[in-house]
Each structure stands twice: as C-alpha cells, then as structure tokens.
Amino acid sequence: MKIIDGRQISDAKRAQIKELTAKIKSETGKTPGLATILVGEDPASKVYIGSKIKACENAAIKSFHFALAANASKDEILSLIKSLNSNAEADGILLQLPLPDNSFAQECINAISPLKDVDGLHPFNAGLLNLSKNWDELIEKNALLSCTPAGIIHLLKASSIAIEGKTAVVIGRSNLVGKPISMMLLANNATVIMAHSKTKNLKELSKSADILIAAAGKPRFINKEYIKNGAAVIDVGINRVGGKLCGDVDFDDVKDMDISITPVPGGVGPMTITMLLENTLKAFKNRDRSA
Numbered sequence: 001m002k003i004i005d006g007r008q009i010s011d012a013k014r015a016q017i018k019e020l021t022a023k024i025k026s027e028t029g030k031t032p033g034l035a036t037i038l039v040g041e042d043p044a045s046k047v048y049i050g051s052k053i054k055a056c057e058n059a060a061i062k063s064f065h066f067a068l069a070a071n072a073s074k075d076e077i078l079s080l081i082k083s084l085n086s087n088a089e090a091d092g093i094l095l096q097l098p099l100p101d102n103s104f105a106q107e108c109i110n111a112i113s114p115l116k117d118v119d120g121l122h123p124f125n126a127g128l129l130n131l132s133k134n135w136d137e138l139i140e141k142n143a144l145l146s147c148t149p150a151g152i153i154h155l156l157k158a159s160s161i162a163i164e165g166k167t168a169v170v171i172g173r174s175n176l177v178g179k180p181i182s183m184m185l186l187a188n189n190a191t192v193i194m195a196h197s198k199t200k201n202l203k204e205l206s207k208s209a210d211i212l213i214a215a216a217g218k219p220r221f222i223n224k225e226y227i228k229n230g231a232a233v234i235d236v237g238i239n240r241v242g243g244k245l246c247g248d249v250d251f252d253d254v255k256d257m258d259i260s261i262t263p264v265p266g267g268v269g270p271m272t273i274t275m276l277l278e279n280t281l282k283a284f285k286n287r288d289r290s291a
C-alpha cells in the first residue's frame with residue numbers, strides 16, 4: 001500500500017500560494033481577501049471555519065469573519081452576502097455549510113457573486129465546469145472549481161497517477177463532491193462511472209476502477225472486495241465513529257493490497273482548504289482583470 005500524503009502535498013501547494021500572495025502584494029499593493037460567514041454554533045462548522053481562517057493567515061491572505069446567530073433569517077444572510085458582493089476588500093465569499101436551516105442554502109449560494117464564489121458551488125461556476133471541453137480550458141479560464149474535487153485532482157496529479165484513459169468510479173453524486181469530481185475526471189479524459197445509493201452492482205463496478213473515489217459518507221463500507229490491485233483509492237468520507245474520524249474505506253481491511261490510498265484524516269481534507277486559498281487568489285485575479 002502506498003499512502004497519498006494529503007498533508008505533505010497540501011503543505012507544498014500552500015507554500016506556493018503564500019509566495020503568490022506576496023507577489024500579488026508587491027506588484028499591486030493589494031492583499032487578496034476572503035470573507036467567511038458562519039451561521040450558528042455547530043461545533044464541527046466552527047472547527048472548519050477556524051481552520052480556514054488560520055490557513056488564510058498562514059498564506060498572508062486577509063480574512064474577515066462574520067458570525068450570524070443560529071436563528072438568522074434567510075433575508076439577513078442574503079443581505080450580508082449582498083453587502084460583501086460590493087465590498088472591494090472581499091475577493092472571495094465563503095458561506096459555511098450546512099446552514100442551521102439548510103433548506104435555503106442553495107438560494108444563499110446563488111446570491112454570491114459568481115466572481116467571488118470561492119467554493120465553486122454557484123450555478124455559473126458549476127455550469128462552467130460542465131460546459132468545459134477539457135481541463136486545460138478550465139485552467140486557462142481561471143475557473144473557480146469546487147474545492148474538494150479540485151483538491152482530489154491535485155492529489156492525483158501530484159502523485160503522478162495517470163487519469164487519461166483510466167476507468168474512474170465515483171461513489172456518490174452530491175453537488176458538493178460526486179458530481180463535480182466526475183466532471184473533473186471527465187475533463188481529464190477518464191472514463192467515468194457515477195454510482196449512488198440505487199446502483200445495483202456496486203462491488204463489481206468499483207472493482208473495475210483504476211481510480212476509485214469513495215464519497216458516500218458511510219463509515220468503512222468499502223473493503224477489499226470493492227477494490228482491484230493497482231487502483232488509486234481516494235477516500236473522501238469524513239465519518240465520526242466512537243469519537244474517532246474514519247473514512248468510507250475500511251483502511252485495515254485493504255492495507256495489504258497493492259494500492260495507492262488517501263488516509264482519513266490527512267488525505268483529502270487538507271487539500272480542500274488549500275484549494276479554497278487558491279480560489280481566493282483566482283478570484284482576486286479574475287476581479288482585477290474584469291475591473
């Protein structure tokens with residue numbers, strides 16, 4: 001088993017981002033800025049937001065935090081987003097999800113200016129991904145790509161895992177992970193199979209994968225019966241079992257296989273925040289160019 005070390009790959013990328021931020025500062029006199037919004041007091045969300053703010057600090061990106069009460073109305077959230085859309089210091093706007101009332105989350109995301117949508121979840125940016133001919137075009141357009149899937153592509157490339165012509169099986173079809181990673185793998189010329197809870201022959205399909213993306217949010221349900229030797233396995237799942245974090249892959253069961261795999265924690269998670277930093281710089285550049 002070969003570990004794909006998300007922390008190490010992420011640290012290297014963050015060092016590059018820090019250099020880029022300094023370059024932007026010396027060339028323009030401006031510092032890219034990220035506005036973060038947290039609604040409510042959910043402990044996990046507080047930890048995630050805290051890590052994002054800390055990562056900004058370490059990369060010399062300015063961050064502005066806005067905390068709203070758990071019972072904040074949709075109109076209050078929309079009005080804050082609207083004011084941040086016209087705030088020149090905020091290049092990116094991150095709304096921490098899920099909201100206490102998640103029924104209007106997409107409406108709030110839709111209110112974020114697509115140019116500041118550093119989570120890449122606005123229909124404009126999701127559409128850009130879907131309409132792209134290939135990966136190069138997305139890079140050329142400086143597209144704001146959804147962070148977790150973009151981080152997975154970075155992990156694969158940094159680990160010299162070939163994507164083109166490979167069979168990729170994605171387990172999960174959420175707007176946050178499953179759909180965008182499928183489109184990104186497709187943009188990189190993989191042959192992509194999208195699986196979900198109604199998929200009939202999951203074991204058989206998964207076993208055909210050169211690249212297996214496990215993003216179902218089901219603790220340790222992927223064991224060696226789902227994986228072929230030689231595969232690259234990206235475990236996106238973050239599950240809390242008995243107070244401990246685990247992924248969707250049963251790590252102990254697969255540890256003797258000849259595979260490359262991301263651990264949980266320390267795999268996909270750190271890359272998600274790194275791509276948020278990268279998107280903040282992209283948003284800075286895109287706004288600058290359009291000014």
Ligand code: NAP
Nearest residue numbers: 148172173174177196197215216217236237238268269272
């Ligand atoms: P989600 O919205 O709950 O989606 C889960 C997907 O998995 C759904 O499409 C569901 O199918 C599918 N699924 C559920 N059970 C399945 C099964 N037994 N067989 C096949 N497919 C199944 O979750 P998400 O937001 O995509 O997140 C997935 C996991 O990734 C979670 O553990 C989450 O915490 C983690 N995550 C990690 C990061 C990170 O930074 N590392 C970021 C985001 C998410 P249906 O559509 O048919 O219901």
